[in-house]
Amino acid sequence: MSSSTAPSSSVAAGSADPSGARRNSKRPKYSRFTQQELPACKPILTPRWVISAFMLVSIVFIPIGVASLFASRDVVEIIDRYDTECIPVDARNDKVKYIQTPGNKTCTRNITVTKQMKRPIYVYYQLDNFYQNHRRYVKSRSDSQLRSNSSANAVSDCKPEDYSNGQVIVPCGLIAWSLFNDTYSFSRSGQQLAVNKRGISWKSDREHKFGKDVFPRNFQNGTLIGGARLNESIPLSEQEDLIVWMRTAALPTFRKLYGKIEEDLQVNDVIQVTLGNNYNTYSFSGKKKLVLSTTSWLGGKNDFLGIAYLTVGGLCFFLAMVFTIVYLVKPRQLGDPSYLSWNRNPGWQ
Amino acid sequence: MIIFHGDQVELARVMKEEVKKDLKNCLEEAQQYFRTVSGPKLTLVIDGKCLMYALDPSLRVMLLNLSLNCTSVVCCRVSPLQKAQVTSLVKKGARKITLSIGDGANDVSMIQAAHVGVGISGLEGMQAVMASDFAIAQFRFLSDLLLVHGRWSYLRICKVVTYFFYKNLTFTLTQFWFTFQTGFSGQRFYDDWFQSLYNVMFTSLPVIIYGLLEKDVSASLSKKYPQLYMEGIRNSFFRWRVVAAWAFSAIYQSLIFYHFVTTSSLTGQNSSGRTFGLWDVSTVAFTCVVVTVNLRLLMMCNSITRWHYVSVGGSILAWFVFVFVYSLIRENILYVIYVVMSTFYFYLAFLLVPTVALLLDFIRQGVQRWFFPYDYQIVQEIHRHEPDDNTRAGALEISNHLTADEARSFAISQLPRETSRHTGFAFDSPGYESFFASQQGVYAPQKAWDVVRRASMRSKLKAPPLPPKK
Numbered sequence: 001m002s003s004s005t006a007p008s009s010s011v012a013a014g015s016a017d018p019s020g021a022r023r024n025s026k027r028p029k030y031s032r033f034t035q036q037e038l039p040a041c042k043p044i045l046t047p048r049w050v051i052s053a054f055m056l057v058s059i060v061f062i063p064i065g066v067a068s069l070f071a072s073r074d075v076v077e078i079i080d081r082y083d084t085e086c087i088p089v090d091a092r093n094d095k096v097k098y099i100q101t102p103g104n105k106t107c108t109r110n111i112t113v114t115k116q117m118k119r120p121i122y123v124y125y126q127l128d129n130f131y132q133n134h135r136r137y138v139k140s141r142s143d144s145q146l147r148s149n150s151s152a153n154a155v156s157d158c159k160p161e162d163y164s165n166g167q168v169i170v171p172c173g174l175i176a177w178s179l180f181n182d183t184y185s186f187s188r189s190g191q192q193l194a195v196n197k198r199g200i201s202w203k204s205d206r207e208h209k210f211g212k213d214v215f216p217r218n219f220q221n222g223t224l225i226g227g228a229r230l231n232e233s234i235p236l237s238e239q240e241d242l243i244v245w246m247r248t249a250a251l252p253t254f255r256k257l258y259g260k261i262e263e264d265l266q267v268n269d270v271i272q273v274t275l276g277n278n279y280n281t282y283s284f285s286g287k288k289k290l291v292l293s294t295t296s297w298l299g300g301k302n303d304f305l306g307i308a309y310l311t312v313g314g315l316c317f318f319l320a321m322v323f324t325i326v327y328l329v330k331p332r333q334l335g336d337p338s339y340l341s342w343n344r345n346p347g348w349q
Numbered sequence: 350m351i352i353f354h355g356d357q358v359e360l361a362r363v364m365k366e367e368v369k370k371d372l373k374n375c376l377e378e379a380q381q382y383f384r385t386v387s388g389p390k391l392t393l394v395i396d397g398k399c400l401m402y403a404l405d406p407s408l409r410v411m412l413l414n415l416s417l418n419c420t421s422v423v424c425c426r427v428s429p430l431q432k433a434q435v436t437s438l439v440k441k442g443a444r445k446i447t448l449s450i451g452d453g454a455n456d457v458s459m460i461q462a463a464h465v466g467v468g469i470s471g472l473e474g475m476q477a478v479m480a481s482d483f484a485i486a487q488f489r490f491l492s493d494l495l496l497v498h499g500r501w502s503y504l505r506i507c508k509v510v511t512y513f514f515y516k517n518l519t520f521t522l523t524q525f526w527f528t529f530q531t532g533f534s535g536q537r538f539y540d541d542w543f544q545s546l547y548n549v550m551f552t553s554l555p556v557i558i559y560g561l562l563e564k565d566v567s568a569s570l571s572k573k574y575p576q577l578y579m580e581g582i583r584n585s586f587f588r589w590r591v592v593a594a595w596a597f598s599a600i601y602q603s604l605i606f607y608h609f610v611t612t613s614s615l616t617g618q619n620s621s622g623r624t625f626g627l628w629d630v631s632t633v634a635f636t637c638v639v640v641t642v643n644l645r646l647l648m649m650c651n652s653i654t655r656w657h658y659v660s661v662g663g664s665i666l667a668w669f670v671f672v673f674v675y676s677l678i679r680e681n682i683l684y685v686i687y688v689v690m691s692t693f694y695f696y697l698a699f700l701l702v703p704t705v706a707l708l709l710d711f712i713r714q715g716v717q718r719w720f721f722p723y724d725y726q727i728v729q730e731i732h733r734h735e736p737d738d739n740t741r742a743g744a745l746e747i748s749n750h751l752t753a754d755e756a757r758s759f760a761i762s763q764l765p766r767e768t769s770r771h772t773g774f775a776f777d778s779p780g781y782e783s784f785f786a787s788q789q790g791v792y793a794p795q796k797a798w799d800v801v802r803r804a805s806m807r808s809k810l811k812a813p814p815l816p817p818k819k
Contacts, residue, residue, distance in 0.1 A: 026486075036561075036562060036564070038562065038654040038655070038656070039654065039655075040562075040564075040652035040653055040654045041652070041653045041654075042651065042652045042653075042729065042733075043650075043653065044726075044729060044730060044733055045714055045715055045718050047715070047719060050711075050715040050719075053711065057704060057708075061701075061704075064697065064700075068697065120622075122622035124622075124624075131531060131532045131534070132627075133530065133531045133536050133627055134531055134532050134534045134536060135531065135534040135535045135536035135537075136534065138536055138627065143680035143681060143683075144680065147680075199621070200622075200623065201623070202623055202684075202688050204683065204684035204687060204688055205683075205684075208683055208684060209683050209684075244623075244624075247624075247625075247626035248626050248627050249624070249626060249627060250611055250614060250625065250626065250627040250629075250630040250631070251530055251611055251614075251615070252530060252532070253615065254615070254624070255615065255616060255624055256624060257622055257623055257624060260622070293616070293622070295619070295620050295621070295622045296620065297619075297620055297693055298619075298693055298694060298697075299616055299618045299619050299620070299622070299692070299693075299694055300615075300616025300618075300622065301616055302613055302615065302616045304609075304612050304613045305613050305694070305697055305698070305701070308609065308613075308701055308705070309697075309701060312701070312704065312705055312708070315708075316708075319712065323715070332719060332720075334730045334733070335727065335730035335731040335732075335733065336727070336730075337727065337731060339722055339727050340576075340724055340727050340728075341576075341579070341724050342576045342579075342724075
């Protein structure tokens with residue numbers, strides 16, 4: 001049973017089992033795993049290892065942090081909030097009523113470029129306080145319907161936006177119904193800046209999630225209009241606004257890609273934005289913002305990664321220094337028997 | 350010399366008074382010894398007949414006090430019932446954990462009365478083994494059972510239980526922080542199959558391997574430093590302080606996982622400016638959780654075998670294989686992992702988040718080992734340069750260095766064993782006359798069957814010793 005009772009067991013093992021005649025040994029078959037004798041590495045976390053680990057982390061993290069921060073600093077971002085400004089002054093008392101009355105709701109904004117922006121310049125719309133991650137909202141879609149025409153009737157999760165006037169809605173669900181419908185067009189000193197709306201969604205969505213044979217049908221036909229209308233002759237795999245909108249965001253403050261401007265913008269350029277303020281975020285005090293941004297290899301303007309890396313690298317460096325000082329001031333010898341509790345308190349049981 | 354005829358009740362009463370007087374004297378003597386600082390070690394010797402009276406409810410407390418003051422107590426000629434009674438007395442009166450070991454049928458009640466019962470299988474038969482919690486083959490294996498395997502089991506159970514709570518707490522709290530930002534609607538942060546398979550596929554095997562194979566010090570060192578056993582008695586690895594430390598670590602890590610991943614996902618994620626959705630963010634977070642939790646297990650291992658590497662690496666690999674296959678099949682997270690892995694952001698987050706999460710635990714381990722080391726850690730350090738001596742080849746080396754005592758006991762154990770015709774039970778009945786009672790001058794009347802039995806035995810003893818016939 002126990003392998004560490006050395007004498008009798010080892011002699012019996014070594015000498016071709018002569019005691020078999022004397023006693024029938026019931027010892028179970030030996031295996032390194034069952035006897036727990038596997039070769040093992042026994043790491044000891046000495047101060048040397050601790051300090052080396054901290055130094056390694058700081059050496060690796062600080063350059064990465066610097067690179068990430070530079071990438072983020074290179075990105076130029078302009079944010080313009082327009083939801084309150086774009087309502088005429090006399091209608092500001094009842095914004096919801098204004099947004100729900102049909103009619104022409106264009107509004108013109110001027111944006112000044114502060115730093116040179118190299119193309120392509122990405123146009124986003126940012127919504128605040130819009131809970132695309134609400135459970136009922138996230139559930140309200142039918143992926144099988146989006147993918148192929150044959151499952152057009154698979155609308156079980158889409159209530160209440162599943163049938164309208166007895167006909168099935170394609171694409172069904174609240175997510176599609178609430179499609180964002182503000183429009184933006186840009187011009188610089190009278191010259192129109194083209195907005196490229198191709199390639200704004202992830203390729204895997206276009207190719208695998210939204211089918212080429214699915215066409216919108218019976219969409220926004222009900223009494224309540226939630227958002228944009230869809231062109232019924234374009235298949236869903238090419239409706240990139242819908243595809244971008246249907247990738248539900250994680251947080252209540254999110255950005256979605258609207259299009260790309262394929263021109264450079266110089267410092268002090270004034271961009272005129274003609275926007276159609278159609279989307280109703282006023283019922284729930286949401287905010288709408290227009291964002292113009294360049295990108296780097298890391299993405300948009302987000303200092304967080306760079307700052308986090310630098311902070312952690314710096315902290316580890318500081319800890320390495322602290323531990324080295326403590327090690328020199330108050331050393332503890334490795335394997336010092338005077339630290340054993342029975343040696344520290346001799347009379348103690 | 351007082352001889353009583355007939356009146357058993359009166360006899361019992363007198364005996365009880367005698368025993369009470371004796372116990373009182375002994376107790377006072379013991380307490381007197383105890384008052385001197387370096388008093389001698391005391392042993393109480395009591396036999397079955399006396400114990401019959403001493404276990405009376407009125408005297409029991411005094412007996413217990415006296416026994417607890419002594420270093421050891423020898424009860425001889427006790428019946429099975431009395432063995433059980435003494436064990437229960439210590440168990441309930443002294444509130445200690447009791448272990449009893451025995452090999453015969455007469456030990457069964459004692460084995461069952463104690464907290465831990467150990468039976469020795471062998472010549473007396475298997476009754477003790479069948480009634481016990483642990484069965485061993487030889488009495489000397491008891492030290493291995495306690496000091497080596499008992500200690501390892503305690504360590505393993507404590508660590509496995511606290512680790513299990515920690516890993517589930519980390520995982521669940523990440524979802525909890527998400528609920529604050531979904532308008533409290535109850536939207537899950539992770540996909541359902543991720544959640545179901547977390548405990549089954551991605552984090553289960555390493556902790557099983559840990560519970561099977563973890564050793565803080567080797568078997569020979571465990572026996573060389575029996576004081577290490579005190580860590581179990583003191584319950585050092587499962588105090589509220591330890592559990593609170595794990596819980597705090599879980600809360601900290603869950604905050605890191607949730608906030609670091611979601612905060613950095615607001616803007617476009619790669620040079621094409623496209624943004625992430627809910628399932629992209631949660632897949633990144635889940636990857637970080639699985640990797641961190643598995644690496645945390647490696648951090649708390651004292652001895653790492655190749656099975657640890659296989660299970661930890663295998664679990665992380667299983668996660669990646671699973672998610673690569675799953676995102677081709679499942680509708681709502683179609684191709685999510687491929688989208689995520691095509692951005693630099695994923696790799697930077699994958700490096701940053703587990704490191705920050707494990708940083709606190711690493712600091713805590715470093716500080717604890719340096720300034721507040723456990724005993725087993727000091728023992729590990731003292732013997733850090735010695736090679737593993739637990740192989741059979743190593744054991745063969747040791748056998749050449751037996752002391753004279755060890756060689757003698759080894760030789761005796763190799764002799765052919767005699768099977769005794771007298772089992773232990775025959776000598777345990779209280780009808781047998783008490784030696785101590787006879788010292789006091791009190792004799793019990795002999796019973797008829799007892800006289801006959803002893804007469805037959807005496808005749809056997811008087812015959813010359815014949816070679817034993819089987």
